[in-house]
Amino acid sequence: MISCRRFIIAALCIVALAGAPPSVSYGTDLTADIDLAISQRDFVTAVALLDEHLVEQPDDDNKRFKRAQVLGWMGEYSLARDGFDGLVKKHPDNVDYVFGRARILGLQGNDAEALTELRRARALAPDYEAIWQLQFQLLSRQKSADAKLKLNALYLEAERKFPQAGWLIKPRDQTRSDWTILAGLTFEQLSRDLPGWNRQFLEVSSDSGDRVRYFFRASRYERFDRSDSTIGGGADWQLTRNWLAGFDANISPDASFQANNEYSLHAGRKFAKNWVADLRYRRRNYDTATVDFYIATTEYYFGNFRAAYTLGLADLRGAKVSAGHTITLNWYRNDRTAFGVSLSSGNEAEAIDAGQVLVTSVRGIALTGRHALNDRIGLHGWLGIHEQGDFYRRQYAGMAVSIRL
Amino acid sequence: MTTGDPAQIATHRALVVEDDEHIGYLLDFMLRRAGYDVLLAGNGRDAQSVIENVPPVDVILLDLMLPYVSGYQLIEEIREIHDWQHVPIVVLSAKVLEQDVVRALDLGATDYVTKPFRPQELLARLRRAVTDHEAFVGQHGQNRVAALR
Structure with missing residues (x-):
């Protein structure tokens, strides 16, 4: 650090000296003299020498x-x-x-x-x-x-x-509100003639271009003849140009199949050559069980695409650790439209009833898309298939609308 | 062959914090011609190193959109450093919105010039900032400030 600082100071001293009136000895090589004059920031001389050169070589x-x-x-x-x-x-x-x-x-x-x-x-x-x-x-x-x-x-x-560009500073968006509402619903059809599920949600998020982004959400999830309501929120901080950290927390006051409460913490970092990594810890507390999740995601951006791999480890207290893998490919067609596809496989810890957490092998595929109709309104859609071991196969489709206030 | 600008006696030192190399060259040339000794820093971190390691300058010409450390942050830091807190800071920025100007002035900038700038106007504002600073130093303890140099 000290040597680095010394180097900077030395370099600055050179710059400062260059600020003094130049007194430079020029030779007979015109091209070399031009370069010398420019390097010495003796621009008046440089132009005179360039004019001399251009008379000879117009x-x-x-x-x-x-x-x-x-x-x-x-x-x-x-x-x-x-x-x-x-x-x-x-x-x-x-x-x-x-x-x-x-x-x-x-x-x-x-x-x-x-x-x-x-x-x-x-x-x-x-x-x-x-x-x-x-x-x-x-x-x-x-x-x-x-x-x-x-x-x-x-x-x-x-x-x-240019993910590492030092000059790139996120602009404060003056034409838009700081707040966006996202409202959506999902319908899920189960195999074996089981009754379908459905979910509705509302999310409000700030997007002021500042270093902190806040979000609050409320949702209602209906499974069979029961329904749970969840409220929660969180924030993400852009700590430095390359580091991001955040948290979120949710509670379900009337939980019958969802966690009573859950929270997560995460930290992510941008690396050189368009790589990004994120680590997340999540805990879900059910009436009689607690599940810890450790989730690592690595992303790579190339052209108009994003490729990501996620490893999720679920640690059900008292049971063995299960692992799930997801690979995702996103295509940013333009500023308004994007599509994505995800494939997942592994084991999953899922609450199936009050206090009961089921670990089963799962696999699935999901397609996502979003399209901005204009600067304020965006449409989001998703559909997919999720197989939960031998228990059921779930086909789902959903859509949401985002409105910038 | 020996040549160069007519020698001028540099009476003031200026710290120029500008990440655009070409604008940096231009400011360096302008200020040298106007008689300043110029320290150039190409980003916020280098500017911090200068502030930590050299005696206070007579005026700072500061861009706001800088790599690593923003101009806003530098203004805040400079106003917290005992030796540097009264050094006039003239912001030179492409940010033209009222709230950006107000924020910089509220944080402690002395003046604000938007890009594209008129060279003679910029020099006049720098002169005024230096003159006001010297008057301030004259009123509030020449000896104390001189001791800092």
């Missing part, structure tokens, strides 16, 4: 590019713009020239044209991170609702593409 567009860039660093926006205009006209597909022109347009306050150029630059080089960064900066300073929507969309896209 077709050297690399040096013409460098000249426009240096003029921009000197605050000579109009001259820099003239330089970039010429370069882009001559080489419309050169991403450095297009990007350089966009940067100068942004410095001049011509954001609309700068953003148009940046879209073009991104089409030429989709992985050029600096282009995304400048686009993010320029959109951040726009006041229109349309720009805020674009900023949010860009943030989500950039977060997937």
Whole structure:
């Protein structure tokens, strides 16, 4: 740490010294002198040397590019713009020239044209991170609702593409309310002519773009001739750029088959190269039994996809530990639409009656989808099959509507 | 061949905290031409290291959207550090919403300039911040502040 700090201070001292009036000995190699002048931030000399070079080699567009860039660093926006205009006209597909022109347009306050150029630059080089960064900066300073929507969309896209980017800061969404309501229901059909189940739920969550997200939920679950009501809530904290932690708690005051209460804690971390890991502990307390769950999830993002694997261990006190595995693949078709498929297999501890927890082998498949109709309203749907050992096979389908208040 | 800008006597030191390399070059050039000695920090962590390890500067030019440590957090920290708490902070940010400006000023920023900025206006605001700071130091104990240097 100390040596690192010393290094930083030394580097800063060098920067500070560079801030002093430059006194540099130049040689006879013009190209080397140009590089030296730029490295010394002696921009006035650099431009003079570049002009000298361009008199000798007027077709050297690399040096013409460098000249426009240096003029921009000197605050000579109009001259820099003239330089970039010429370069882009001559080489419309050169991403450095297009990007350089966009940067100068942004410095001049011509954001609309700068953003148009940046879209073009991104089409030429989709992985050029600096282009995304400048686009993010320029959109951040726009006041229109349309720009805020674009900023949010860009943030989500950039977060997937550059998960380690230090410049990427979640924007506060000015066009939306902090609160969203999600209301939905699920119908479940059981094999062996057993009566169907159904569930209704309502969830309210905050989404203010701040570091903390809160959520509260209420649900009613009907199985056979009995029903349980559950209320609960929780919060997630974005502790640092890469660390997230949260908790939630639920109680069922009139539990007949659900846990009387349950709570969970989790912590997740983003890693390099689009990997994410999350560890969760959950405890469910029934009248006569307690089940501890240890759940580990690892996720990998690639292109418009997310792949995840979850290992869940259920420790029923006094019984053996059971394990379940789930693999999931999500496809983010665009900003509005996403689909997912999950396959699960293993053993599951399930409460089947008051105080009775059943451990059975399970397997299942689930399909999920969501589509935003507009900026406020989204539709969510899911269907699947769940086999609970030899006891039953459950087919289910559900849908929900989310409304941003 | 020896060349360079006409020598100017640097009378003030400025800490520039800016993560955009190109804007950093531009601010460095502008401020040097205006006679400042410039310390450049490219992110919030480097700025923290500067604040911990060097004597207070005369003015801080601070971006808000910074990697690792936000400009808002830096303002809060600077206002808590005895030696640095009165150093004027001029925010230079793309954030243009009223609530962002109010938040920065409430946390202790001295002034707020939005991007894109006009270079001469920015320099004028920096001059004013430095002048006001010097007047403040003159009134509230030159000796005490000098002892900190």
